[in-house]
């Protein structure tokens with residue numbers, strides 16, 4: 001027996017994860033992770049005695065091949081080394097969301113490796129909760145192509161490893177976009193339950209994530225999609241979550257809860273239309289951590305998030321929840337990497353919706369809840 005660790009949570013991070021640039025003016029700015037980390041430092045979260053800080057390592061080619069096709073992985077390696085791949089468009093790489101760039105292989109392999117380190121820390125019992133904030137944003141990447149800023153799908157790679165070692169995994173994705181790549185990876189299996197709450201595909205990339213996508217074969221009923229309407233705010237989002245996620249996860253009885261904590265649901269996010277606040281997001285994290293505590297193992301990754309202030313605050317608040325650290329209300333005044341931040345919570349939040357809009361948004365959420373219950377609850381004896 002080894003001594004039990006004092007740490008209640010781990011953070012897998014290195015500034016190396018924040019240094020690359022996808023292209024000039026690209027909305028996905030890895031520097032957001034450094035902004036986050038410096039806010040964690042300034043606010044005292046990093047000094048928490050219950051926090052274990054761990055460096056990432058690059059995922060090996062063999063690990064990446066758990067999910068991705070060899071010819072795709074080879075193409076990314078060639079592009080990353082500055083070489084030319086004539087059919088790169090077939091692999092989803094080109095000007096736009098997934099630009100070719102030198103270093104693309106190394107930075108993405110390091111991100112995937114960070115998620116693997118977090119997963120190993122939880123799997124070994126070193127900590128009950130581990131957070132790899134660089135991960136998760138690759139949740140659109142498919143086995144044979146890049147998609148939506150995603151190159152190597154770290155969540156799919158890590159979950160495949162857990163599933164291959166005989167563990168049951170529940171994946172809950174609260175990013176504003178449908179977690180289509182992770183869903184696709186486990187669409188045919190009943191060993192991994194995927195649940196994605198997101199803005200509906202008729203309004204937002206990637207155009208999928210409808211309730212009817214419930215899995216296939218042995219996986220029928222194990223893919224759960226919870227689309228929400230633009231302008232959905234905290235209270236309605238959380239009410240929807242509460243009606244679906246806890247009963248499904250508890251009935252599935254996972255060995256590991258794997259959560260994707262995208263914060264592009266934020267009302268100031270420039271790419272999306274849900275209207276959550278950092279306190280609404282944190283309330284979701286609290287609920288997820290409570291669910292994860294029931295199985296004793298929670299792996300958390302980051303995700304989308306294109307408003308720099310929202311990212312820095314929300315993931316600092318998430319890390320504080322994981323370590324039981326009491327954050328101050330105010331963002332420390334000497335923190336100046338993101339301008340204009342005053343409090344961790346959004347005060348004020350978004351303005352209340354006009355009555356007719358609020359009614360439509362609520363009706364959409366209620367229809368989604370009813371449809372999800374009809375589509376999959378029976379499978380879980382609910």
Ligand SMILES: [Zn+2]
Nearest residue numbers: 175177264304
């Ligand atoms: Zn997203």
